[in-house]
Amino acid sequence: MRVLIVGGSGFLGAELVRQATAAGYATAATHARSRPEGPAETEWHALDLRHPHQVAAVVGAVRPEVVVNTSSGGPDWAATAEGPVLLAQSAVRIGCRLVHVSSDAVFSGASRIPYDEACLPDPVTAYGAAKAAAETGVRLVHPDAVVARTSLIIGGGRSEHERLVHALAGGARAGALYTDDIRCPVHVSDLASALLELALGDARGMHHLGGSEALSRYELGVLIARRDSLDAARLPSALRAHSGTPGPLNVRLDSRATQRRLRTTLRGARQFLRPVS
Numbered sequence: 001m002r003v004l005i006v007g008g009s010g011f012l013g014a015e016l017v018r019q020a021t022a023a024g025y026a027t028a029a030t031h032a033r034s035r036p037e038g039p040a041e042t043e044w045h046a047l048d049l050r051h052p053h054q055v056a057a058v059v060g061a062v063r064p065e066v067v068v069n070t071s072s073g074g075p076d077w078a079a080t081a082e083g084p085v086l087l088a089q090s091a092v093r094i095g096c097r098l099v100h101v102s103s104d105a106v107f108s109g110a111s112r113i114p115y116d117e118a119c120l121p122d123p124v125t126a127y128g129a130a131k132a133a134a135e136t137g138v139r140l141v142h143p144d145a146v147v148a149r150t151s152l153i154i155g156g157g158r159s160e161h162e163r164l165v166h167a168l169a170g171g172a173r174a175g176a177l178y179t180d181d182i183r184c185p186v187h188v189s190d191l192a193s194a195l196l197e198l199a200l201g202d203a204r205g206m207h208h209l210g211g212s213e214a215l216s217r218y219e220l221g222v223l224i225a226r227r228d229s230l231d232a233a234r235l236p237s238a239l240r241a242h243s244g245t246p247g248p249l250n251v252r253l254d255s256r257a258t259q260r261r262l263r264t265t266l267r268g269a270r271q272f273l274r275p276v277s
Contacts (some may be wrong), residue, residue, distance in 0.1 A: 004064035007071030049083025056201035059090035080130035083136035114252035155188035184210030210253030213268025
C-alpha cells in the first residue's frame with residue numbers, strides 16, 4: 001500500500017507519517033517549506049496546495065493508493081478551501097482514495113448540540129468558512145472521499161494548546177483560556193490511528209473524530225497544567241462571549257457513529273492527560 005500524507009510536516013501529519021511507516025506502508029509526505037526530519041524511509045515532496053500544477057505533479061509522481069490531507073492554511077482561502085479541491089481532482093484523476101481532515105470550526109456552537117455527521121456547517125470565522133467550503137468541494141469532486149472532522153488535537157506537549165498553557169502559566173504570554181468555549185479534545189496518536197483505519201478501509205462520506213469527552217478550553221488547560229506539574233492557579237480564565245473575539249462556542253462533536261466502526265478508541269482528555277506518577 002502506497003500512502004501520500006499531505007501536510008506531513010505538521011503536528012498531525014508527522015504522527016501519521018510515523019504510524020504509516022511503522023506499519024510498513026510505502027509512505028510519501030509533503031512539506032510546505034523546509035524538509036522536516038522523519039523516518040528515513042519516507043519520500044518527501046515540497047507542495048503548496050495553492051498551485052494546481054504542483055498538486056498534480058506531486059500526486060502524479062507518487063501515484064498513491066490513498067491520500068490523507070492533514071494540511072491547514074488557516075484562513076487563507078486559496079490554501080484551505082481551494083487547495084483540497086485541487087487535491088481531490090488529482091486523486092480522482094489517478095483513481096485513488098482520499099481522506100480529507102476537516103474541523104469542528106465549521107460549526108457555530110449556537111445550534112444543535114452535540115453535532116453529528118448529518119449536521120450542516122454554520123461557520124462564524126473565516127477559517128471555519130474555508131474548511132466548510134473545502135468539505136463541499138471535496139465531496140462534490142470525489143464522492144467516495146472520506147471527510148473527517150476533528151477537534152482540538154493534543155499530545156506529547158507539542159500541540160499549540162499545550163504550548164499556550166505553558167506560556168500562560170509561566171507568564172510568558174498574555175491572554176486567557178475560555179470557560180465557555182467547549183470542544184472534544186483528541187490525542188494525536190488516537191486521531192492518526194483512526195484516520196489510517198478510515199483511509200485503508202472502505203469508508204466514505206462524513207465522519208467525526210473527536211475525543212469522547214467535552215471540556216472547556218480552561219478545563220483542558222488545567223488538565224495539561226496538572227500533568228506537566230505547572231501551577232494551574234496561574235492560568236487566567238475568561239468568557240469568549242464577553243471577549244469580542246469571534247469563534248464558535250460549545251461545539252461538541254458526536255463521534256459515536258464513527259467510533260462504532262473503529263478499532264481505535266478515541267479517548268477523552270481526562271484519560272490521556274492523567275499526571276505521570
